[in-house]
């Protein structure tokens with residue numbers, strides 16, 4: 001029965017279905033024709049169609065991905081927008097006030113640790129002038145082995161007179177950068193004097209020591225350039241390297257074999273990867289502030305010439321200290337100052353003034369007058385300090401006996417220390433006035449514990465009339481943090497007797513502290 005009905009009913013249904021299908025096809029066709037006509041009237045549509053076709057043939061998966069992206073875009077932008085406040089908690093005024101009262105802002109800096117607090121409290125305050133001896137606010141005079149007054153020229157009466165004369169003539173400040181009426185005749189004189197002293201073509205004077213090298217390096221080395229630096233460079237140099245945004249590679253402190261390995265590696269890399277040629281620099285220090293040793297300049301020059309690098313030397317601790325004339329590390333090795341491309345240093349150590357300078361060829365100096373940030377944007381060095389720096393140079397030149405005494409005192413300091421106490425090690429070369437005193441043969445719990453022990457030595461020496469200080473670093477910012485030490489600065493201003501006495505006092509302090517810690 002059902003089948004009979006089916007056979008009868010079937011044609012009827014089929015007819016209706018066919019009619020429907022036909023009308024659908026017509027409708028689709030017309031819609032498609034209209035749509036394609038509309039579509040082709042849109043400007044650029046043909047290019048789009050061609051693109052889709054071509055991209056489908058080249059990479060069907062990409063077309064699929066693109067379609068997905070388009071769908072996502074439509075969903076994202078077409079979707080319901082979430083308005084702020086849609087599903088927020090309704091709080092009463094009182095609750096809001098309570099929340100505000102409870103809120104505690106994150107502190108700007110973390111609270112001080114106990115060690116930091118003690119360190120702050122221990123900053124000694126001097127009363128009156130500094131020198132090879134000085135008085136602290138407690139009124140007691142002490143032997144000063146903490147200032148970098150290497151030649152003992154600080155407080156030289158004739159320098160003071162000259163500075164006072166300059167003060168009367170030029171006033172105190174300059175109130176303007178060098179390029180904006182801040183350049184005074186005494187600055188030009190100082191630039192000529194320092195260039196002559198170092199043996200360079202020209203020099204430029206900066207008003208602050210730290211920012212000199214930190215500005216000199218980025219004035220020449222830019223992003224993409226290569227710098228190969230000694231791992232023992234001081235903080236100001238590290239900052240210069242960082243600001244330059246160059247690619248910096250470090251070699252082991254004073255290790256020329258390692259330097260050559262690094263230079264070779266860079267050369268190989270450049271040839272293999274066909275890298276573009278960039279400016280390349282080697283950065284080192286004359287006498288390392290953090291180690292008390294001297295850079296092997298002849299080998300540095302040999303390597304920089306072999307691999308075609310420029311050499312930048314920081315000489316803050318070698319100027320007025322090394323060489324027969326005190327002219328620095330070039331003088332020490334009997335090399336012309338012109339061999340080193342760029343030399344920078346501060347006037348505030350041996351030359352006992354303030355500010356800094358950079359020496360080099362005429363172009364190197366002129367470039368900094370236009371583009372050296374610390375030069376262009378800070379007020380020029382006060383005239384009296386420029387005059388004092390010239391006097392400092394003259395003092396170094398005319399007092400070879402001060403240089404000789406400085407070296408002798410350095411030797412005496414080291415030998416007396418080592419003679420009096422076994423548990424120490426004196427970092428640095430024998431006649432370097434920077435002595436890094438370290439404790440050995442003692443187990444410390446950690447770095448902080450070791451620093452604490454050294455501080456106890458400093459305090460004990462202070463009680464017995466000798467002013468020394470720990471070498472201090474911004475621990476978490478140093479790239480290669482040197483081991484803890486006491487940094488003793490020997491000067492020519494001390495007599496041999498004073499040096500021996502001070503060394504004996506320090507040695508006794510070390511023994512006492514270590515004994516108390518057993």
Ligand SMILES: *[C@@H]1O[C@H](CO)[C@@H](O)[C@H](O)[C@H]1NC(C)=O
Pocket residue numbers: 156157158159391394395398
């Ligand atoms: C001070 O410096 C002048 C000039 O360099 C020099 O003649 C004099 O001997 C120095 N005085 C002392 C005490 O060193």
